[in-house]
Amino acid sequence: MASSLIRLLLPWRQPKPHHLFPFSLNPTKTSFLFHLRRCQASTSSPKRLILTQDERSKGSLSTEREAIVGSGTIAAIVTSLGGGPAAVGIVRISGPTAVAVAGQVFRPVKRWKEEGGCVAWRPKSHFVEYGYVLDNDGNVIDEVLAVPMLAPRSYTREDVVELQCHGNDVCLHRVLRACLEAGATLAEPGEFTLRAFLNGRLDLSQAENIARLISAKSAAAADSALAGIQGGFSSLVKSLKIQCIELLTELEARLDFEDELPPLCLPSLIDKISVMRHDLQDALDTANYDKLLQSGLQIAIIGRPNVGKSSILNAWSKWILAKALIRTHNLTDILKMKHEKYPPL
Numbered sequence: 001m002a003s004s005l006i007r008l009l010l011p012w013r014q015p016k017p018h019h020l021f022p023f024s025l026n027p028t029k030t031s032f033l034f035h036l037r038r039c040q041a042s043t044s045s046p047k048r049l050i051l052t053q054d055e056r057s058k059g060s061l062s063t064e065r066e067a068i069v070g071s072g073t074i075a076a077i078v079t080s081l082g083g084g085p086a087a088v089g090i091v092r093i094s095g096p097t098a099v100a101v102a103g104q105v106f107r108p109v110k111r112w113k114e115e116g117g118c119v120a121w122r123p124k125s126h127f128v129e130y131g132y133v134l135d136n137d138g139n140v141i142d143e144v145l146a147v148p149m150l151a152p153r154s155y156t157r158e159d160v161v162e163l164q165c166h167g168n169d170v171c172l173h174r175v176l177r178a179c180l181e182a183g184a185t186l187a188e189p190g191e192f193t194l195r196a197f198l199n200g201r202l203d204l205s206q207a208e209n210i211a212r213l214i215s216a217k218s219a220a221a222a223d224s225a226l227a228g229i230q231g232g233f234s235s236l237v238k239s240l241k242i243q244c245i246e247l248l249t250e251l252e253a254r255l256d257f258e259d260e261l262p263p264l265c266l267p268s269l270i271d272k273i274s275v276m277r278h279d280l281q282d283a284l285d286t287a288n289y290d291k292l293l294q295s296g297l298q299i300a301i302i303g304r305p306n307v308g309k310s311s312i313l314n315a316w317s318k319w320i321l322a323k324a325l326i327r328t329h330n331l332t333d334i335l336k337m338k339h340e341k342y343p344p345l
Contacts, residue, residue, distance in 0.1 A: 073097045074195075075179040076187035077172050078162075086167025091175050093161045093184055094192060099123060099148065102161040104182040105175070106146050107131050123148035123161070133163065133175050141174045142166060156192055157199035205233045212294060221293040236283060243276055 073095025079086070093101055103121035108131040111121075123129065128147050132140045145164040154160035165175050180186060188194075193210055196202045202210070209228030216222040228234075247269070254261055301309045 073101055073184045074187035074191055075101070075176060075184035076192070077176055078192070079167070079172075081169055081172070085169075089165050089167040089169075089172040091163045091165060091172060091179060092187075092192065093163070093179055094154070094156045094158050094187075094195065095184070096159060097183060098159040098161050099150075101179055101182045101184045102146065102148070102163070105133050105135075105178045106144070106161075106163065107134060108146075123150075125150035125153060133165070133178060135174070135178050136181055141178065142171045144175070152199075155201065156195040157201045158195060203234050205237070206231065209233075212290075215294070217296065218293065224290050224293055233283070236279065240276055240279060243272065247272060 073093065075091060075093045077089065078092045079089045081089075095101075099121070102123075106121060108121065108129045123146070125148055128145050130143075130145055133142045133144050135141050142165045147162040147164065149155070149160040149162070151157055151159050163175055163179075165171050176186075190211075193202065193207050197204065197207045206229050209225045213222060213225035213229065216225055250264075250269075254264055299313075301313060303309050
């Protein structure tokens, strides 16, 4: 019975000796795989990444991840556009030549005045410098704050320079154009987070929660995404993985050394598996709640006019915000509920 339960929880009980890395699949199926192929575009011949170790062993993917990280330097505007002028906007540069690219367009004010701007920029990591951004003709196009974050102490674990510009779209696009003309490549959507994932800065769950946090429409949705970024779900998965490996190790050891080990305690083994399955079920139940936080709650209250539909909604939401938006033949009210826990619809 214990062996059958273990097989249910561990479908990968007998790993193949050579396992193709999943990122070598057809890149046209998902945008994520497409970005991974773009990272390999600089190599002259395609590489096949093969796991030669047990896929359960810790760190077995580190060398493969390093092999597929792109070597180019990317740049993009990382603050929102199109929402009207803002005080501050940020252009981010990431890659092995990020400092060199930023050095071609950025001139610190102190050196600009003392040395005429002819000395190469030598930044100190995580120290802010005030200066100007120049175009190819040497004209000042914006006054900025440059924030260098040298590898590995950055979001992508590469050299990163952020130029904090004025938030006007014109200023941001001019600064970005100067960076691209200096040798950077325009980043694809989500490419900074992709590099953070490939470099081991984030796991897949944390990367997904970053997208959820950016698009969160309520405080509860933001709190849930932050918990995921801080490793809540990842910690659960890692804990369950360790427990599965420990149980599998014990069972396999008893198969090989049955005469040398004490009898197996089946009740204790079943209790451990029951606790693990309970944790898995809790995670599945939580997933449905998280989906509700992201999509919001939509309720239609249908009834005759003046029978108390708005009063019911006010009692549910604890807010006096019920309002009939559409009325069809005075029979149906479609109402929207705004509550602290759920985003407006």
